[in-house]
Amino acid sequence: MPRTVDRPDRQFQIEEAVIDLAAESGFSAVTMRAVAGRISGSTTAITHYFDSRESLLRSAVRREMNRAREQIGLRNRDLDDPAALRAFVERTVLRPNERSDRFWLALVQGAGNENVLREELDGFNAWWDQQIRSRLIQLAPLQSMDSEVLADLLDVLVDGLIVAGFDDSAPWPNQRRQRLLNAVWRLLDI
Amino acid sequence: MPRTVDRPDRQFQIEEAVIDLAAESGFSAVTMRAVAGRISGSTTAITHYFDSRESLLRSAVRREMNRAREQIGLRNRDLDDPAALRAFVERTVLRPNERSDRFWLALVQGAGNENVLREELDGFNAWWDQQIRSRLIQLAPLQSMDSEVLADLLDVLVDGLIVAGFDDSAPWPNQRRQRLLNAVWRLLDI
Numbered sequence: 001m002p003r004t005v006d007r008p009d010r011q012f013q014i015e016e017a018v019i020d021l022a023a024e025s026g027f028s029a030v031t032m033r034a035v036a037g038r039i040s041g042s043t044t045a046i047t048h049y050f051d052s053r054e055s056l057l058r059s060a061v062r063r064e065m066n067r068a069r070e071q072i073g074l075r076n077r078d079l080d081d082p083a084a085l086r087a088f089v090e091r092t093v094l095r096p097n098e099r100s101d102r103f104w105l106a107l108v109q110g111a112g113n114e115n116v117l118r119e120e121l122d123g124f125n126a127w128w129d130q131q132i133r134s135r136l137i138q139l140a141p142l143q144s145m146d147s148e149v150l151a152d153l154l155d156v157l158v159d160g161l162i163v164a165g166f167d168d169s170a171p172w173p174n175q176r177r178q179r180l181l182n183a184v185w186r187l188l189d190i
Numbered sequence: 191m192p193r194t195v196d197r198p199d200r201q202f203q204i205e206e207a208v209i210d211l212a213a214e215s216g217f218s219a220v221t222m223r224a225v226a227g228r229i230s231g232s233t234t235a236i237t238h239y240f241d242s243r244e245s246l247l248r249s250a251v252r253r254e255m256n257r258a259r260e261q262i263g264l265r266n267r268d269l270d271d272p273a274a275l276r277a278f279v280e281r282t283v284l285r286p287n288e289r290s291d292r293f294w295l296a297l298v299q300g301a302g303n304e305n306v307l308r309e310e311l312d313g314f315n316a317w318w319d320q321q322i323r324s325r326l327i328q329l330a331p332l333q334s335m336d337s338e339v340l341a342d343l344l345d346v347l348v349d350g351l352i353v354a355g356f357d358d359s360a361p362w363p364n365q366r367r368q369r370l371l372n373a374v375w376r377l378l379d380i
Contacts (some may be wrong), residue, residue, distance in 0.1 A: 028216055152366065156350035166298045186334075188377070
């Protein structure tokens, strides 16, 4: 009896292999052949679902970004504005695992070389910036800092916290990230 | 008459090709063959100077890091402690060109996969941390923030400023980086 593979499951498995490979070695390591090797299949198993490397990358990256959006964007209806901003930033950088940080780093680097990655990253960033800026509108009048500069500071903190784990020989535990964010919230009086 | 190539010049050219390739596409793209192609030579032209890819990477990366140390570590004898700290951080992130930022990103990513990169990056970081911490000793008693947390904040700002340029579709100009740093110096009263 031939082994049957459920289509969504197999497609999901292929896309996860893309994210795993990118997180481990960067997007230049994500070839059709490498992905096929990862899922113990042939490249035909991939072209059955994706007609090009580009469409494969787009689908895999978009799924991963949508997952991140869902995690980060959770509503906190009962929080006041400063608490909602803090929670939003903290959900972005207090990560469940190293893979998501590694994927982010690979995506930022890969976006310099591959348009499909640039487009997906820009889409995510537009959403993230909009989320931050809409929350800052309420807070900015209370701040001594210009709201553009404050938005830049939050951007830089988020990128920096993700990268600092790789820059150091060991990833920063969430506790260390939280300690830094707490100090920043105090400084900013947020 | 055979063309003679001055040894240090040729070695320098090979090492620059390594940094160029890494900055453009990451260290996984730095193969002996790719480096040879870049200098319009054969792989033998490289193995004449370097007996392995590892020794090639180590030499090229160390030279680039030493160059960065020289630029960042310039003495400012006439500055007071806060001004010296500000100047040190600013020399780290107000970069002369995009290539040095791209190289840094590639190094941080590559350090997860290749021991030789991890070792060179750790060496640089140990130096950078020591420079920052020795400058903070004088300042920390004046700060409301714990000096460990302050050192973490400076680390994260530096990494974040370098990455934010790639995260966004266009690199951040030095002016935008300086604007953020100025705001941080005011917040910290440094």
